[in-house]
Amino acid sequence: xxxxxxxxxxxxxxxxxxxxxxxxxxxxxxxxxxxxxxxxxxxxxxxxxxxxxxxxxxxxxxxxxxxxxxxxxxxxxxxxxxxxxxxxxx
Numbered sequence: 001x002x003x004x005x006x007x008x009x010x011x012x013x014x015x016x017x018x019x020x021x022x023x024x025x026x027x028x029x030x031x032x033x034x035x036x037x038x039x040x041x042x043x044x045x046x047x048x049x050x051x052x053x054x055x056x057x058x059x060x061x062x063x064x065x066x067x068x069x070x071x072x073x074x075x076x077x078x079x080x081x082x083x084x085x086x087x088x089x090x
Contacts, residue, residue: 001080001081001084002066002072002080003068003069003070003080004043004065004066004069004077004080004081004084005064005066006063006088007061007062008055008059008060008061008088009059010059011060020051020052020055020057021060021061022047022061023061024043024044025062025063025065026039026040027065030065030066030067039065042074043065046063046074047063049078050085054085054086055085056089063081
């Protein structure tokens with residue numbers, strides 16, 4: 001997706017299947033600390049809204065921010081995350 005990369009991996013079977021877990025990372029290439037923190041806050045809001053319904057139980061999800069993600073509107077990011085989860089499901 002233009003604003004982020006989504007990765008998902010199953011949790012090893014030696015642990016009990018947890019609820020859906022999500023991690024966020026935004027590198028310094030994206031911007032200063034204020035910009036990176038704003039992007040992570042947006043990612044957290046997206047994750048709370050979409051991943052419980054569309055995520056994969058027993059999997060870890062990681063959202064990696066891209067420079068264009070801070071400029072994208074929240075509604076567009078929401079659509080991008082839904083599409084990314086559908087692509088990962090295939």
